[in-house]
Amino acid sequence: xxxxxxxxxxxxxxxxxxxxxxxxxxxxxxxxxxxxxxxxxxxxxxxxxxxxxxxxxxxxxxxxxxxxxxxxxxxxxxxxxxxxxxxxxxxxxxxxxxxxxxxxxxxxxxxxxxxxxxxxxxxxxxxxxxxxxxxxxxxxxxxxxxxxxxxxxxxxxxxxxxxxxxxxxxxxxxxxxxxxxxxxxxxxxxxxxxxxxxxxxxxxxxxxxxxxxxxxxxxxxxxxxxxxxxxxxxxxxxxxxxxxxxxxxxxxxxxxxxxxxxxxxxxxxxxxxxxxxxxxxxxxxxxxxxxxxxxxxxxxxxxxxxxxxx
Numbered sequence: 204x205x206x207x208x209x210x211x212x213x214x215x216x217x218x219x220x221x222x223x224x225x226x227x228x229x230x231x232x233x234x235x236x237x238x239x240x241x242x243x244x245x246x247x248x249x250x251x252x253x254x255x256x257x258x259x260x261x262x263x264x265x266x267x268x269x270x271x272x273x274x275x276x277x278x279x280x281x282x283x284x285x286x287x288x289x290x291x292x293x294x295x296x297x298x299x300x301x302x303x304x305x306x307x308x309x310x311x312x313x314x315x316x317x318x319x320x321x322x323x324x325x326x327x328x329x330x331x332x333x334x335x336x337x338x339x340x341x342x343x344x345x346x347x348x349x350x351x352x353x354x355x356x357x358x359x360x361x362x363x364x365x366x367x368x369x370x371x372x373x374x375x376x377x378x379x380x381x382x383x384x385x386x387x388x389x390x391x392x393x394x395x396x397x398x399x400x401x402x403x404x405x406x407x408x409x410x411x412x413x414x415x416x417x418x419x420x421x422x423x424x425x426x427x428x429x430x431x432x433x434x435x436x437x438x439x440x441x442x443x444x445x446x447x448x449x450x451x452x453x454x455x456x457x458x459x460x461x462x463x464x465x466x467x468x469x470x471x472x473x474x475x476x477x478x479x480x481x482x483x484x485x486x487x488x489x490x491x492x493x494x495x496x497x498x499x500x501x502x503x504x505x506x507x508x509x510x511x512x513x
Contacts, residue, residue, distance in 0.1 A: 219293055253284070339428040451477070
């Protein structure tokens with residue numbers, strides 16, 4: 204069983220490149236896998252380990268770093284490791300919205316604990332806003348929520364401009380949510396800076412809600428998309444029913460796999476007509492190499508891959 208941790212924290216980081224190396228060395232020694240983004244504005248990551256103590260030691264190490272003491276952390280379990288390797292990347296933004304002026308350390312919406320979330324979103328006067336992307340929204344969300352039809356978080360500011368142009372009442376209550384809470388930090392910060400007065404967001408995001416709220420009391424419908432090989436998780440924080448198209452990274456169902464447009468590792472009904480013949484050939488070649496590596500009991504990608512040993 205693999206223990207998985209998702210976390211983020213907005214805090215000023217003076218020497219991110221030096222810290223990047225320290226984290227990479229520490230996590231490598233602890234056999235941690237996953238993806239961690241580090242920048243001058245903070246940290247954002249999801250990591251896993253087969254040894255629970257190692258994962259706890261990794262999180263405790265992050266908490267010893269100045270500014271990260273109160274790290275927002277969520278945990279879940281998986282029978283399969285959702286990651287093939289460890290990546291610690293430096294980024295200008297730990298969640299990309301494309302506007303460097305947005306600073307959640309200065310202004311942000313009001314946090315709402317999961318136990319208080321149901322009461323807020325069942326108020327008919329509240330606009331329930333799913334700050335995620337369309338492919339995430341398509342497999343699960345809260346009832347009566349709206350989604351800004353974004354395929355990338357960078358598109359959120361443009362959607363907000365359209366909302367402003369529509370003459371929306373800036374005093375209207377907005378209850379915002381996303382997977383782990385980090386996108387809502389920036390989205391709510393932007394909305395507050397634009398004069399929206401009553402912005403609320405789900406503390407710890409959907410993951411925290413699923414962990415804290417019992418099934419019978421839950422207002423969540425469907426599954427929650429996650430950015431790793433699990434693809435989606437259910438209300439019990441277990442691996443859900445979706446697979447992923449490795450051609451477009453969209454969640455797909457068993458029914459999608461019976462489509463003439465589905466080719467494992469290459470395409471699905473969502474992307475078949477959007478991929479060029481060259482792309483399809485490249486993806487097919489990649490899948491063939493992955494399959495051959497499995498037959499030889501080798502990893503085609505990741506830290507123990509044959510290519511990394513050359």
